[in-house]
Amino acid sequence: MCGRYAASRGAEDLARLFEVEKWELEEALAPDWNVAPTKAVHAVLDRPLKGSDDPRPVRQLRPLRWGLVPGWARTPDMGVKMINARAETVHEKPAYRRPFVARRCLLPADGYYEWVTAEQELKLEQEGKRKRPRKQPYFIAPAPTGDGGEQPVMAMAGLYEFWRDKTLPDDHPQAWWATCTVITTEAETTPLANAGELSEGGPRSLADIHPRMPLVLTPDRWDAWLDPSHTDPEGLRALLTPPPPGSMRAHPVSTEVSNVRNNGPQLLKELPAPEEETLF
Numbered sequence: 674m675c676g677r678y679a680a681s682r683g684a685e686d687l688a689r690l691f692e693v694e695k696w697e698l699e700e701a702l703a704p705d706w707n708v709a710p711t712k713a714v715h716a717v718l719d720r721p722l723k724g725s726d727d728p729r730p731v732r733q734l735r736p737l738r739w740g741l742v743p744g745w746a747r748t749p750d751m752g753v754k755m756i757n758a759r760a761e762t763v764h765e766k767p768a769y770r771r772p773f774v775a776r777r778c779l780l781p782a783d784g785y786y787e788w789v790t791a792e793q794e795l796k797l798e799q800e801g802k803r804k805r806p807r808k809q810p811y812f813i814a815p816a817p818t819g820d821g822g823e824q825p826v827m828a829m830a831g832l833y834e835f836w837r838d839k840t841l842p843d844d845h846p847q848a849w850w851a852t853c854t855v856i857t858t859e860a861e862t863t864p865l866a867n868a869g870e871l872s873e874g875g876p877r878s879l880a881d882i883h884p885r886m887p888l889v890l891t892p893d894r895w896d897a898w899l900d901p902s903h904t905d906p907e908g909l910r911a912l913l914t915p916p917p918p919g920s921m922r923a924h925p926v927s928t929e930v931s932n933v934r935n936n937g938p939q940l941l942k943e944l945p946a947p948e949e950e951t952l953f
Contacts, residue, residue, distance in 0.1 A: 674757050675829065675855045675887040677930070678785035679706045679812070679941060680715060682826065687781050688734055690826055691717045691895070696734035706940045708782075709933045710740050710756045716833060716853055718778040719899040730901050737778070741854035742836040743768040749836060752852055758832060760858040760888050760913045764906045769854070772832040774904045779895060780829040780855060783941070784814025786930055787883045787923075789876065809947045810930050811882055812940075815889070816866035816922040829887040830856040830898060830913060856913065860886040863918035871924070872946040879921060891916050 684701035687693065702715055716737045719730040740752035755768060763769045788808035815825040836850040860879040868877045876882045890898055894912050897903060924943040929935045 674787075674857055674883065674885045675785050676710065676756065677933075678708045678829075678887075679783040680704070680708050680781060681706055681783055681938065682781060684715065684734055687715055687717070687826075691734070691779065691781070691828075692732055693717065693734045694732045695722060700736050702736055705936065706783075706938055707930055707933055707936045708739070710753060712739055713737065714739050714780060714853065716778040716780055716831065717828075717895075717899065718776070718833060719901055732899070735851070737833055737851050737853040739854075740852055741768065741772070741832060741834050742850055742852045744771075744834060744836055746836060749838070749850055749852075752850075755854055757857045757885075757887075758854045760830075760856050760910075763832070763856055763913075764910060769832060772834045773909065774906060775901065776833045777898055777901075777909075778831045778833045778853060779890065779899065780831040780853065782827045782829055782887075783824070784812050784827055785829075785887055786810050786812055786926070788931070789882050807928075808931070810926050810928060811876070811923045812926045812930075812943075813879065813882070813886075813921055813923045815916075816920055827887075828890050828892075828895060830890050832856065856888045857885045858888045858913065858915055860884055861915060861918055861921070865921060865923050866919050867922040867924070875925070875947060876923065879923070882923060886915070888913055889916050889921075 681704040684696055688696055702713055713736045716735055719732055721728050722731050741755045742749045742752040758769045764773050788810050790808050815827050831853050833853040838848055841848040860883055862878050862880045864877050879886050898912050925947045930940045
């Protein structure tokens with residue numbers, strides 16, 4: 674799954690990387706190293722400009738609320754539970770099937786966090802000796818290319834939707850909600866790019882950390898995914914394949930990230946070893 678991620682790149686940098694044509698300075702979000710559900714996040718999408726007579730889709734950078742609220746929902750409360758959509762069923766689930774063919778986006782990130790329960794902690798939980806086992810967080814991100822260039826951006830496949838709050842008048846600034854969800858897939862079982870650098874007994878693949886992972890799209894698929902004229906479900910599903918095996922790396926980070934109130938680049942700092950003695 675994807676329940677927390679880091680997004681520290683500024684709007685100007687994202688506009689350059691994704692060839693964005695339209696973005697508003699006043700809507701630009703501050704760097705966030707601990708993005709949690711219900712927060713506003715940067716999203717890249719292709720859509721005609723509001724109020725324009727030109728029907729041409731324009732590449733835009735817009736803030737969306739993380740946690741998709743279907744247009745038919747009575748209240749926005751269900752958005753908290755809809756932060757992820759499974760790639761295997763996204764085309765058929767009532768909440769996702771319409772945005773899947775009409776409202777797709779990319780959600781830029783530095784990487785995402787996932788938590789691992791130590792084997793001995795899990796045993797204590799199963800024996801009833803510990804209600805809340807301690808978990809070691811890992812930060813997972815694209816591996817550097819090795820050519821001396823900048824750290825690759827992680828473009829997560831996403832969907833977005835609009836929801837009208839009928840309790841508010843049309844001219845109210847919060848009458849419309851723009852929300853999104855991250856598409857996930859089965860985690861890779863192949864070795865991580867830095868598997869040989871991790872401490873003994875630690876995870877060697879993404880599947881060792883969690884059975885699910887956000888579906889990251891490589892740059893060659895960005896245009897096709899964002900193209901609103903592409904409405905064939907089977908053709909769109911064909912785009913939902915993970916990046917080449919071994920293109921992701923992971924490292925343990927401080928448990929400070931487990932508290933959403935903590936923020937800052939220090940959360941990404943690699944620990945020499947997990948905070949727990951043995952994880953596997």
